[in-house]
Amino acid sequence: xxxxxxxxxxxxxxxxxxxxxxxxxxxxxxxxxxxxxxxxxxxxxxxxxxxxxxxxxxxxxxxxxxxxxxxxxxxxxxxxxxxxxxxxxxxxxxxxxxxxxxxxxxxxxxxxx
Amino acid sequence: xxxxxxxxxxxxxxxxxxxxxxxxxxxxxxxxxxxxxxxxxxxxxxxxxxxxxxxxxxxxxxxxxxxxxxxxxxxxxxxxxxxxxxxxxxxxxxxxxxxxxxxxxxxxxxxxxxx
Numbered sequence: 001x002x003x004x005x006x007x008x009x010x011x012x013x014x015x016x017x018x019x020x021x022x023x024x025x026x027x028x029x030x031x032x033x034x035x036x037x038x039x040x041x042x043x044x045x046x047x048x049x050x051x052x053x054x055x056x057x058x059x060x061x062x063x064x065x066x067x068x069x070x071x072x073x074x075x076x077x078x079x080x081x082x083x084x085x086x087x088x089x090x091x092x093x094x095x096x097x098x099x100x101x102x103x104x105x106x107x108x109x110x111x112x113x
Numbered sequence: 114x115x116x117x118x119x120x121x122x123x124x125x126x127x128x129x130x131x132x133x134x135x136x137x138x139x140x141x142x143x144x145x146x147x148x149x150x151x152x153x154x155x156x157x158x159x160x161x162x163x164x165x166x167x168x169x170x171x172x173x174x175x176x177x178x179x180x181x182x183x184x185x186x187x188x189x190x191x192x193x194x195x196x197x198x199x200x201x202x203x204x205x206x207x208x209x210x211x212x213x214x215x216x217x218x219x220x221x222x223x224x225x226x227x228x
Contacts, residue, residue, distance in 0.1 A: 032215045043117075043204060043221040044156070051215070090156060094215045099144065099169045100158035101206075101217060 002027050002095050006104035014112045015083055021076040021107050023091030031093040033074040034101070035065055038088040047089075050074060061085070086111045115139040117220035119205050125226045126195055134190045134223045136205030143210030145188045146217060147180065149173070149201040156204065162188065163210075195227045 003026045013019055025031060032051050036044040048059025055067040065076045074091060091104040118137045126132050138145050147159040160170040162180050179191045188207075192199055202224050206217040 034216070036219075044206075044219040046216060046218070049216060092156075099161040099163075100146070100171075101148070101156075102158070103156040105155045 002031075002102065004091055004093050004102050004104040006089075006091050006107050008107045009105065010108045010110065012110040012112060013081055016080050019076075019078045019081045019085070019109070021089050021091075021109070023074045023076065023104055025072050025074070025091075025093050027072070027093070027095055029096055030067075030069060031095045033065075033067060034092045034094075035059065035063070035074075035076050036090045036092060036103075037061075038090065038106075040087070044090065047076070081109075081111055083111045083113065085109060117205055117207055117218050119203075119220035119223050121223060122221065123224045123226070125228065128197055128227055129194050132192050132195055132225060134192075134203050134205075134225070136188045136190075136220055137186050138188055138205065138207030139218055140186070141209065142207035142218075144168075144208045144217075145180075145182070146206040146208075147190045148204045148206065148219075150204065150222075151198075151201045159190070159203075192225075195225075197227050200225060200227045 005024045034049045035047040047063050048057050050057050050067045058064050063078050067074050088106045088108050090106045092101040120135045145162040150156045158171050160174045161168045177193045181189050202222045204222045205220040208217045
């Protein structure tokens with residue numbers, strides 16, 4: 001079955017520390033991959049996307065993500081987090097031939113001062 | 114920068130009542146979507162809409178739900194007879210009709226509370 005998994009429900013990091021949020025998908029081909037961020041009371045903002053080409057993609061707010069076909073993963077990274085990065089992060093995919101976004105469970109990021 | 118807007122931001126209704134959630138997608142976008150997020154759960158797809166008809170819908174989108182684009186700017190989700198389990202955040206999204214362009218732009222959501 002086609003699915004998206006974010007193994008970490010909640011992650012806490014210290015301000016200035018590096019961050020990696022994990023995302024795996026189950027699909028026989030390469031889907032279109034996205035990371036969205038949701039701040040409290042806000043909608044979903046697109047951080048970055050991967051369709052094809054260079055497997056390391058840069059996004060807004062200093063985030064990047066790397067697509068690894070062999071691991072069916074699309075992990076989100078940031079070298080140094082800021083307190084304002086505290087939010088919920090969602091990995092999402094569009095499987096080929098489909099219209100809809102399929103979301104992972106989300107990872108809630110807490111930043112310690 | 115163009116944005117998807119949604120009204121109201123919060124709607125409280127009694128079980129069995131009809132509600133209409135409103136969205137104004139980004140101008141010139143051709144694909145429209147509704148998603149919902151029950152508190153503490155993942156964002157779930159409800160329905161997609163293109164060329165004035167539903168192009169895909171989920172199992173959640175049963176006969177109690179309907180969508181409409183009544184004019185050139187609004188996109189609405191109607192729930193005919195609300196249930197307690199319909200309480201959720203409802204997100205509208207839109208995207209252009211460009212080939213190989215799959216990014217969806219989301220509105221801020223409407224929080225629906227059914228009592």
